[in-house]
Amino acid sequence: MLAEAVTLETKLSARNVHMTFTRDGKSTPVLNDVNVDVAKGEFLCIVGPSGCGKSTLLSAIGGFLAPTGGEVRIDGETVRGPDPRRIFVFQERGLFPWLTVEGNIEFGLFKLPKAERLSRIAHYIKMVGLAGFEKAYPAELSGGMKQRLEVARALAVKPDMLLLDEPFGALDSITRLIMRGELLRIWREERNTVIFVTHDIDEAVQLADRVAVMSGRPANIQKIVKIDIAHPRDISSPRYLELRNGILEQLGLAHQI
Amino acid sequence: MSALAQPRKWEQVFWPLLAAALLLLLWNYSVVWTKTKVFPSPLAVERGIAELLGKGLMWAYIGDSLRRVALGFCAAAILGIPLGLTLGWYPRVNQVVNPVLQILRPISPIAWIPVAILMFGVGELTPVFLIFLAALFPIVLSCVSGVSNVPAIYRRAGRNFGLTAPGLLARVVFPAALPQILVGLRIALGIAWLVMVAAEMIAVDSGLGYLVIDARNSGKRYDLVVAAMLTIGLIGLALDLGFRRLRDIRSVRWGFRDES
Numbered sequence: 001m002l003a004e005a006v007t008l009e010t011k012l013s014a015r016n017v018h019m020t021f022t023r024d025g026k027s028t029p030v031l032n033d034v035n036v037d038v039a040k041g042e043f044l045c046i047v048g049p050s051g052c053g054k055s056t057l058l059s060a061i062g063g064f065l066a067p068t069g070g071e072v073r074i075d076g077e078t079v080r081g082p083d084p085r086r087i088f089v090f091q092e093r094g095l096f097p098w099l100t101v102e103g104n105i106e107f108g109l110f111k112l113p114k115a116e117r118l119s120r121i122a123h124y125i126k127m128v129g130l131a132g133f134e135k136a137y138p139a140e141l142s143g144g145m146k147q148r149l150e151v152a153r154a155l156a157v158k159p160d161m162l163l164l165d166e167p168f169g170a171l172d173s174i175t176r177l178i179m180r181g182e183l184l185r186i187w188r189e190e191r192n193t194v195i196f197v198t199h200d201i202d203e204a205v206q207l208a209d210r211v212a213v214m215s216g217r218p219a220n221i222q223k224i225v226k227i228d229i230a231h232p233r234d235i236s237s238p239r240y241l242e243l244r245n246g247i248l249e250q251l252g253l254a255h256q257i
Numbered sequence: 258m259s260a261l262a263q264p265r266k267w268e269q270v271f272w273p274l275l276a277a278a279l280l281l282l283l284w285n286y287s288v289v290w291t292k293t294k295v296f297p298s299p300l301a302v303e304r305g306i307a308e309l310l311g312k313g314l315m316w317a318y319i320g321d322s323l324r325r326v327a328l329g330f331c332a333a334a335i336l337g338i339p340l341g342l343t344l345g346w347y348p349r350v351n352q353v354v355n356p357v358l359q360i361l362r363p364i365s366p367i368a369w370i371p372v373a374i375l376m377f378g379v380g381e382l383t384p385v386f387l388i389f390l391a392a393l394f395p396i397v398l399s400c401v402s403g404v405s406n407v408p409a410i411y412r413r414a415g416r417n418f419g420l421t422a423p424g425l426l427a428r429v430v431f432p433a434a435l436p437q438i439l440v441g442l443r444i445a446l447g448i449a450w451l452v453m454v455a456a457e458m459i460a461v462d463s464g465l466g467y468l469v470i471d472a473r474n475s476g477k478r479y480d481l482v483v484a485a486m487l488t489i490g491l492i493g494l495a496l497d498l499g500f501r502r503l504r505d506i507r508s509v510r511w512g513f514r515d516e517s
Contacts, residue, residue, distance in 0.1 A: 064413060084419040094414040097511035098432040107428075108418035139511050157418060 008039035011074065011161065011193045012061065018069030019056055030056050031067070032218035040160075043187060043194045045204035048214030049251065054197045055165050057214075061195060062088045062163050074161070084108060086161035087154035091170045095138045095150055101125065102134045104149055108157040124152040127186060144175040148182065155186065161193045168203070180206055184231060201251075205244045206233055213250045223250050297480035302487065305480035314468075318485075319492065322453055322464040325381075329388025330449045334442060337393050341400020341441075345434070346426060351401060358397065366391040366452045370459055384456035384464075391452040392445035399441020403434030436504070436512020443500045450493045465489050 019031035030053040038044050048054050059065040061072050063082045072079045095104055102121050109117045128148035138146055168176040198204055204211045211225045229239055281299050288298040309315040344351040366387045377383045407430050415429035457466025465485050472481035504513045
């Protein structure tokens with residue numbers, strides 16, 4: 001599996017990443033020797049028990065947290081801080097409520113000439129299906145629309161990587177299904193490298209090229225599962241169920257309730 | 258409040274008007290029944306207002322009071338907003354300065370009167386300075402808390418899109434804190450209007466505060482005292498209602514969702 005990732009162009013590699021939080025003199029190890037490679041244009045999902053450090057790992061990749069050991073390299077360069085080339089997408093909460101839909105998308109485009117800004121805004125509003133809502137404020141949008149807006153704002157700066165932290169966690173289950181389809185469509189169009197953190201194993205198996213399964217805290221990556229099913233995926237196919245059950249088993253969860 | 262419990266439009270106007278009318282009646286009959294010679298009836302106050310308007314004093318005094326409040330309030334905003342934003346942005350500076358602010362804040366601007374006269378003499382600047390002092394603290398403190406309450410996620414998103422400190426302050430922190438800053442400005446304006454009365458009782462010889470003290474001192478004209486009081490109340494209400502309108506601006510309305 002790793003061999004295959006290496007033959008493709010490696011976008012990101014995390015080497016021996018350790019993260020220990022110290023608070024009131026007490027240190028809590030959160031990440032313990034995380035190693036993972038992500039190929040350019042790959043869609044990687046990270047799953048794991050809640051509180052295991054998935055988001056911490058994503059924050060380290062985004063440059064918001066410096067690892068206490070090891071390093072994260074992107075395009076061969078060590079990550080030292082946040083960068084517009086890799087945009088972090090939150091659960092819709094990162095939108096600026098004082099800006100309109102247009103204003104939010106324009107936010108990261110301040111270095112571009114006006115004409116380019118306008119054409120990007122128009123392009124991404126159309127791509128995420130928010131045409132007609134250009135002048136609306138986030139408070140006037142539904143949860144799914146806000147989430148699409150946040151993705152559009154991220155894509156508008158043409159990042160090479162999207163880092164998504166449980167982006168659909170706050171949505172209802174129907175909207176969540178629709179959003180997964182939308183994200184795949186957009187990803188096929190843009191071909192960014194995507195790292196997607198979720199606690200939803202089905203979501204991971206539906207979306208990802210590979211799924212990284214993390215252990216409980218202090219976490220490392222227990223296993224990387226390649227999802228060798230072509231899109232669109234049949235979620236009742238034996239292979240889908242087999243992969244899903246394999247991941248459940250890896251996490252030590254039963255198949256029955 | 259649910260939509261069902263919302264009173265109808267005419268009721269929103271009718272009941273407050275009725276309450277005001279009843280209060281006027283109560284006032285009137287209290288004066289009649291107690292046979293007071295000192296306290297004026299509503300009609301006497303109305304004649305007093307007419308007299309002041311006729312002499313051209315009323316508009317001149319209103320203008321003077323509004324000018325002083327505007328000067329003091331604007332000076333407080335011009336100094337207080339950048340100061341508050343800075344203190345909120347640098348928590349370490351705030352830790353140093355905050356104790357001093359907290360000691361100065363509970364001192365009534367009235368207590369500053371002797372010092373103000375010492376510094377600015379008898380004249381226009383003294384009441385303006387007192388109004389400025391009164392307005393300064395609510396503005397600074399609302400900016401400090403506005404900035405420190407900006408969700409970390411907004412700053413993080415701002416940094417992610419490549420903003421450095423000045424851009425982050427101007428494009429993320431300030432707009433995110435603006436609703437709370439507006440609340441502070443509104444409180445400050447209310448206090449400035451309150452303090453104006455006391456401030457004009459000393460050092461100047463015009464304005465609504467001067468009118469209150471002058472009408473009492475020169476011939477116990479309580480009709481004019483009450484006329485000035487009512488005028489102060491009505492203008493204060495108008496200022497507050499006007500300021501409230503600012504939150505209908507679309508880029509700050511998100512910050513006032515849960516208030517009526």
